Amino acid sequence: MKVLIPSFYLILFLLISNCSTNETVIEDVTEIESVYFPTVDGTNWETKSINSLNWNESQLQPLLDYLEEKNTKGFIVLHDGKIVIENYFNNHDIESNWYWASAGKTLTTAISGIAQHENLININNKVSDYLGTGWTSASIEKEQLITCENLLSMTTGLDDSIGDSVLPENLQYVTDAGERWAYHNVYVKMQDVITQASNQSWSNYFNTKLRDRIGMTGAWIPFSDLSVYWSNTRSMARFGLLMSANGKWETSQIIPENFINEATSTSQDINRAYGYLWWLNGKNTYHLPQSQLEFNGELIPNAPSDMFAALGKNDQKTYIVPSKKLVIVRMGEAADNSNFALSTFDNDLWEKINLLID
Template sequence: MKSLQLLSFFFCFCLIVSCSSDSDSSDDEDSQTEDIYFPPLDSDTWETESISELNWNENQLQPLLDFLEEKNTRSFMILHNGKIVVEEYMNGHNANSTWYWASAGKTLTTATSGIAEQEGFIDINNKVSDYLGTGWTSATLDKENLITCKHLLTMTSGLDDSAGDDVSPSNLQYLADAGERWAYHNVYVKMQDVVAEATNQTWSNYFDAKLKTPIGMNGSWLALGDLSVYWSNTRSMARFGLLTFANGMWEDEQIINNNYLTEATNTSQDINLAYGYLWWLNGKSTYHLPQTQFEFAGKLITDAPNDMFAALGKNDQKIYIVPSKKIVVIRMGESADDENFGLSSFDNELWLKINNLISD
């Protein structure tokens, strides 16, 4: 009898400890989100935090701004836990000016696809032809049916990336089985068609209702040749960066599923370790770049924090998110040096300047 009583007591004790631990973990997550500031949706108000409050190196701010202006920057922001620490406009730009995100806007497709999956409209593990029908490529049916939505989000469709940005079937030629080759390719935009078909809405209407409006962004998708490019003001880009930093939360609403976002911002396949779901990842042992199949050794951006992940767009459009530093960094403008596809030498030069500012 005593043994049974002891066993019962031990079981109850373990249950209490377990529940307490789970509760503490949940409380920690809630507390982390509560610490993040979110600007109001219907106002230009956005709380600030000073460099001196953060004990950053205030004498390094002006060298950073001088460097940015010299490198054709139009706008630059640093958020710390959601509050604005640095917000500067230069080279004829202002807070109301709109600018293109270029390929940094690919991550908007990632986010919206995650919302559509969260709402039960799609499953990214399903083949693309489940939503678009067969014949959306020029591959044979058996090869086309290998391509899932996740392959589009991870740039591993296996379709030929050398034929330009046109994603009509005649331009989507088989090169390798899905999942066996990483190549930076405009075919990712077919995810926008998947979402539109699955939700029975236009892409822009679903995007506006589920992502843009709930976090107070402005801007719109504009067709430029074969590309669909997002344009907005700088604060709208910062709002999206903040949403991602907050693990898909906006105040008390889970806009993007946290588990999905975790997958999106971690290595998504075993070919390009520095790539998630259209997000670039730092701190990996190797990486691939657009327009090449060569594998480079080392980190994507040598002097950026290892846990930094980024949305990178042509001519140096940047969203950098660094969870360990609790910062979101935005850069819009012309190409800092020569025209480029997203990653450039400017990234590391900029991080050297940012590190001088934010180092303890």
């Protein structure tokens, strides 16, 4: 056991030790548990017991029963990077792939931060600087108001009611960029920006700069005008761990920490609960997809206030809670009804989680 020594006596002890013929070693009195990272080759991922965290183990099985009942396929809880809970349900297993849906938007955010650090892009620049004019149906004057940051913060001012396509005929002007928050697939134009700026395919740049460096598996699968990321549940957990560690994997800074701080902070004054494609808890108000209404209260009241989350269609979830050193991943079918991002399942799930961890 290490003993804390008052500073005066510590100095006196060191002086006496230096005068002695016997060399004395003082151990550091501070113990800091470092974040654990699994091997990149996927051969090892250490675990941690519920008992070691003093969690309420009697609440584990009710949580797992609830997850299975709610159409879950994969569920992982990490604490300081180590696996505390990992379960698969409904014909899913550790190797099974599933779609991230809009939870994968945050992968585009991460790559944007990397590309900016490499001086390939600047998110404050106009989208047309990289794609040329005519990528929307707006006038050139209005189109050139749209920056890459507008894409990441969902404030392009383009119409979100026409459909999922991001062809120019579907990207029509509603109001000036920055004046309206609307959840829209137009964010994928950031992938086109990075493709043009890097002179590489989106998949190749993504794989070499992020996926392969942290041991993720998976691929972007074309769907309509978009690509949707598919992977196993552990790969989603690896990305969550990278974000939890402020963009660092072991000794390598994969995503700049200052960019992560920007991405997980309120990005505009309209939807306080939205960063750069990340959802933010703990704000006083929030907006939801396909609505211009403002709702009072926190996004997920039962979740910790400092939590930020990747939320995808039909309840694909990655929750990151810095204060509790937690990364929680849920993949599966919709828990109840089909949804775009947030659902009542989020708050209900956190009620169950709190019974376990509190």
